[in-house]
Amino acid sequence: MHSDPSPSLRPRALTVSELNRQARHLLETSFMQVWVEGELSSLSRPSSGHWYFSLKDQRAQVRCAMFRGFNQRIRQVPKEGDQVRIRGKVSLYENRGDFQIIVEHMEPAGLGALQQAFEALKARLQAEGLFAVERKKPIPDTPRHIGVVTSPTGAAIHDILTVLGRRCPGIPVTLYPTAVQGQAATASIVGAIDRAVRHNQADVLIIGRGGGSLEDLWCFNEEAVARAIAACPIPTVSAVGHEVDVTIADFVADLRAPTPSAAAEKISPDQAAWLARLTETRQRLASAASRYLRQQEVRLDQLAARLRDPRRQLQEKAQRLDDVELRFRQAISQRLGRERTHSDHLAQRLLAHRPSRRIGEQTQRVDQLGERLQASLSRQLEKRNQRLESAARTLNAVSPLATLGRGYAIVSSDNQTVVRDPATLSPGDRIRAKLAKGTVDATVSSVNTDSD
Template identity: 65%
Template sequence: MSSSYPDSRPRALSVSELNHQARRLLETSFMQVWVEGEISGLSRPSSGHWYFSLKDQKCQIRCAMFRGANQHIRTLPRDGDQIRIRGKVTLYENRGDFQIIVEHLEPAGLGPLQQAFEALKIKLQAEGLFDSAQKKQLPAMPRHIGVITSPTGAAIHDILTVLARRCPAIPVTLYPTAVQGKAATNDIVNAIERAQQHNVADVLIIGRGGGSLEDLWCFNEEAVARAIARCHIPTVSAVGHEVDVTIADFVADLRAPTPSAAAEKISPDQQDWQRRLGEQQGRLRLSALRLLQRLENQLRHLSARLRDPRRELQDKAQRMDELDMRLNKAMRQKLDQQRLKADHLTLRLATQSPGKSIASTEEQVARLRERMQLAIQQHLRQQREKLQFHAQTLNVVSPLATLGRGYAIVKDEKGGIIRNATQLSPGQVIQAQLGQGSISARVTGIGSTSN
């Protein structure tokens, strides 16, 4: 049985509505936050997303870092790691869980270094120190290699090992320097300047082995970056392991993931060169043999064609006598032909005198003049007769002739010709054109024509 009175209790929110409003309130109130704490309960499912809790001595909060954000993290975090995160505070409505959507993650205590790294990177990039157009071309076959690194580190050992294997003939000069600590920055800058003053190396490897961000920090210093940018010798940055990236990598003309890789990139492979040299020697030997064989065949052929010079001179003298006789005979024949032609032309000139031709032409002109006058008179007579005939014909069909026989042309007030009496009405004024003159009349009656 229901009550007929209205329900006065306040409206209750559904769980979904409450969670939705709480989520909106959290997201609009906090926007973006930085939080530091210890990782706990890290989970990395096959989707690629990371889920973990961030805790301190008293509290904890759930965190989610999706695949699009965590794929740039080089070192995977583990439970117990102390980290700093940047993200947005929100609420996972399905479970009502208060959480942070993580956009950036870094080890705790390295924040200032990372910020300094990013700031210097932006500054130098804006100045154009990273532009590919500024990069110098490395020599394809270096004559001398300079190495700027620690003389006791693993980097110089790796570089020399690779060069000894690939091309031991290339000389190497070590410019020793500290690669870690406060003094390393000035040491590296001075080593670059010494290498330029020495002016024997046509490529420089600058680097060291792997280490923490603090260990590699001297290669992120602005002074080192600018020294590399000013260096007129092509440079290869080879700092740390493949995952390590420093400011020196961006400024150098080439970045190698490791010192060993740097030695690989700039040195030719001796075995490959020996193989190619062997192939070239084989081609050269084969070409030389073919050339010698061709020259030998040509020599044999020319030797067979070679004759005694005296015999050749005798043949030429006899040939010259024959040509001389043929020339004299041809000249005599030509003179006889020209003489006969001259006699023939003289005869033709005598028979074709200009006086005779002129008299004959005058007679012909007189005859043509008489014929022309007769033709003109006959044509005029024919045209006159034709004109008279057409005049008579025109007079016969002329309307004036018809009017002369007693007919008239009747027109209305507007000049229109009246062909039927039905076109008129009594009282209408008409005009009649006669053979001689015209008259005006008014219609008094209209009659019909009976057959």
């Protein structure tokens, strides 16, 4: 038999909370963002406004949570059995140890055909080298003229002009208007790029539009637009949709910006930076500040890795509250069902055993038992009296008192021993004679042992 190792040599055991926290951190850092497609089932929408559901296929399923801030963007609420595509982050609900996806976007799975076309064109153009880094033209640090290919009425041109007006209002901007949505958009975008090339004024060209659905942005995934961007001699910046939107134009362009505003930020020089470069002192200050900021960023990243996001904690608390609410409702429903069933059972029993009938039956039985008890007591008393009289007669027959009553006496010595033989006495001894009525004390004057 082996003895247990010393406590100091035993490996430290994790608590369940520590294990789940480490597993959640590992999942969230290993899967930054995923797209998953499947059938929606077990959809629950508690009063908090959050959605909880499962996504399944023929062999497996995964739990999902979509919080109110994200599901409010869904145009049409999904229903059980819908085929959907979701984008989100892999995580773990620590309180129950449930593997789950925190969903940030949901769309019908029917968009898969467009996604397949996107991937097919992307692979073909990439094989041709249109995405190669070595073919991309550098973006000028200080552009003299900026061209913009977008809709004249959309939000993109407004955002671009606003940023340029703030950062460097002296740079001229030329708009090459085009449709950015619909069947005619592809040819319109190609034509606008061609006009910009023929105009030969801009030394950088922003091509893009504001956000929208995959169908809205599809013209920027067309092969004709991609080849027009690739063939453009002017350095191009793709600025299509929001930060999460990715199009073929992003891969072909010389620079990809997450939004139109970001594109204007990237290509426009900052007047404050120009002034900062006028003196070498400011250059050294900027260099020192840059080094300090990098050090602080590293420190901030280290601290951020140790500090949990308050929003995630609030989401977990909200999810836990919803879980408690659902379990509470189920418990109340089950309790009410049991109490209702028990009440019905008692009512049936009460109806079958009416108190008035039971009282009458029990009263009659009490009367019968009372009569039987009275008769039994009488018989028992009679028997006891007879036995007592018989015992009294027997006791009286053998009682010494009866003998004394016939004139006999009981003689005892000083030590209260009954005298049966006169030889045990001597003259002068004290004796006592018990008669039928009282006693007599006497002194032995003589002893006669004759039997006569």
